[in-house]
Amino acid sequence: MDPQLTSQIVPIEEVRVIEECLVRLAEDTSGNHILLLDKSGQVIASQGDGNRQDVTALGALIAGTFASSREVAKLLREKDFRQLFTQGVRENIFIALIEDQWILCIIFNKGTHIGLVKVLTKKATDELSLVLERVRDQQKARDDVLGSSFRTSMEDTIDLLFRD
Amino acid sequence: MALINVAAREIHCKIVYYGPGMSGKTSNLQYIHNQVPRDAKGDLLSIATETERTLFFDFLPLDLGKVRGFQTRFHLYTVPGQVLYERTRVAVLNGADGVVFVADSQKHKLEENIRSLRELAVNVTKQNKKFQEFPVVLQYNKRDVPGALPLTTLDKYLNAMGWPRFEATAATNGSGVFDTLKAISKLVISKL
Numbered sequence: 001m002d003p004q005l006t007s008q009i010v011p012i013e014e015v016r017v018i019e020e021c022l023v024r025l026a027e028d029t030s031g032n033h034i035l036l037l038d039k040s041g042q043v044i045a046s047q048g049d050g051n052r053q054d055v056t057a058l059g060a061l062i063a064g065t066f067a068s069s070r071e072v073a074k075l076l077r078e079k080d081f082r083q084l085f086t087q088g089v090r091e092n093i094f095i096a097l098i099e100d101q102w103i104l105c106i107i108f109n110k111g112t113h114i115g116l117v118k119v120l121t122k123k124a125t126d127e128l129s130l131v132l133e134r135v136r137d138q139q140k141a142r143d144d145v146l147g148s149s150f151r152t153s154m155e156d157t158i159d160l161l162f163r164d
Numbered sequence: 165m166a167l168i169n170v171a172a173r174e175i176h177c178k179i180v181y182y183g184p185g186m187s188g189k190t191s192n193l194q195y196i197h198n199q200v201p202r203d204a205k206g207d208l209l210s211i212a213t214e215t216e217r218t219l220f221f222d223f224l225p226l227d228l229g230k231v232r233g234f235q236t237r238f239h240l241y242t243v244p245g246q247v248l249y250e251r252t253r254v255a256v257l258n259g260a261d262g263v264v265f266v267a268d269s270q271k272h273k274l275e276e277n278i279r280s281l282r283e284l285a286v287n288v289t290k291q292n293k294k295f296q297e298f299p300v301v302l303q304y305n306k307r308d309v310p311g312a313l314p315l316t317t318l319d320k321y322l323n324a325m326g327w328p329r330f331e332a333t334a335a336t337n338g339s340g341v342f343d344t345l346k347a348i349s350k351l352v353i354s355k356l
Contacts, residue, residue, distance in 0.1 A: 007165060007167065007168050007175075007356050008165050008167050008168065009168040009170060010168065010169050010170060010171070011170050011171075012170050012171040015169060015170065015171035015172070016171070038165070038176075038259060039258055039259050040176075040178045040239075040258060040259025040260065040261075041178065041259070042167045042176040042178070042239070042259075044167065056225045056239075057206065057207065057209050057223065057225075060209070060223045060225075060239065060241075061209075063259075064220060064221060064255060064256065067254075067258040068220070070255065071252070071254055074251075075251070145168060145170060146168075146175075146232065146234065147232055150231065150234070151353055151354065151356075153231050154228075154232075154236065154350075155350055157228050157229065157236070158228070158346055158349045158350060158353075159346065161200065161201075161204055161226075161228055162196075162200070162342045162345050162346045162349065163199075163342055164338060164342055
């Protein structure tokens with residue numbers, strides 16, 4: 001297994017810790033929606049507005065914005081922009097980087113003060129960086145999770161679905 | 165890096181279509197979006213200029229359904245090909261599990277192809293990944309254009325690494341598009 005391409009496996013118990021953390025953050029900030037993303041744009045966990053159908057696209061766009069801001073930082077010889085704040089008419093978005101791997105995004109309305117969001121987000125990112133550390137450390141074999149026949153089944157599905 | 169969520173039993177992989185401007189990256193995604201069954205795809209999201217050139221990226225989520233109990237999703241992205249968007253390409257490439265390099269078969273595009281491929285190698289390396297081991301599939305697009313370079317010439321200049329490579333006409337009849345997608349998907353899965 002090539003270590004540079006090693007998949008990130010988030011175990012059940014860690015997903016629970018993440019969910020609890022997001023629920024708490026949503027309650028304390030009255031946030032409308034909270035997302036935890038991988039830097040590649042994949043949604044790890046999502047909390048809040050259950051009617052939201054566009055979470056996948058939202059994840060891709062937010063991660064793209066963050067990656068783009070990182071390149072701006074490099075041009076400015078800044079180490080990193082670790083937080084981003086976008087102000088809307090109805091809703092605001094606050095985004096914070098967790099280590100170098102995950103992105104925490106809080107969508108909240110005008111009733112919540114940005115200062116409160118910043119303080120509580122800092123607390124949450126500290127907690128989530130511990131989870132990230134544990135996820136990185138675990139060396140569970142992929143076949144334990146996926147099963148040995150997974151790849152064969154996957155190839156069959158790819159052949160079936162991806163055709164003219 | 166692929167993401168495996170054990171609690172939700174989900175696997176997510178990111179595939180990026182890379183290559184010089186106007187080589188047909190967006191056409192690949194448009195063709196896939198048109199052909200894949202409705203329940204297996206999300207909306208095709210394009211952040212483009214007023215003249216329909218890609219400004220940031222195109223994004224197409226594909227849902228392969230449950231495979232051995234795991235909901236498997238491929239997220240396809242394109243980068244903007246124009247030279248000035250170099251930094252934007254770095255941003256989109258972030259966290260990719262595999263790349264389709266879409267080369268333009270026209271003679272006058274050969275140099276642009278070579279330059280774009282070199283840039284890809286630099287950008288992958290910058291992400292602390294070994295380019296020699298990174299999953300790449302090559303697509304020689306626009307094979308139907310009169311005067312398209314012979315495969316031997318394209319191979320000589322673009323495929324020193326011996327990647328799987330496919331001929332395609334993405335914008336006209338979509339030939340080769342799914343062969344390319346199948347190849348990169350399987351390559352990415354083999355690295356999970």
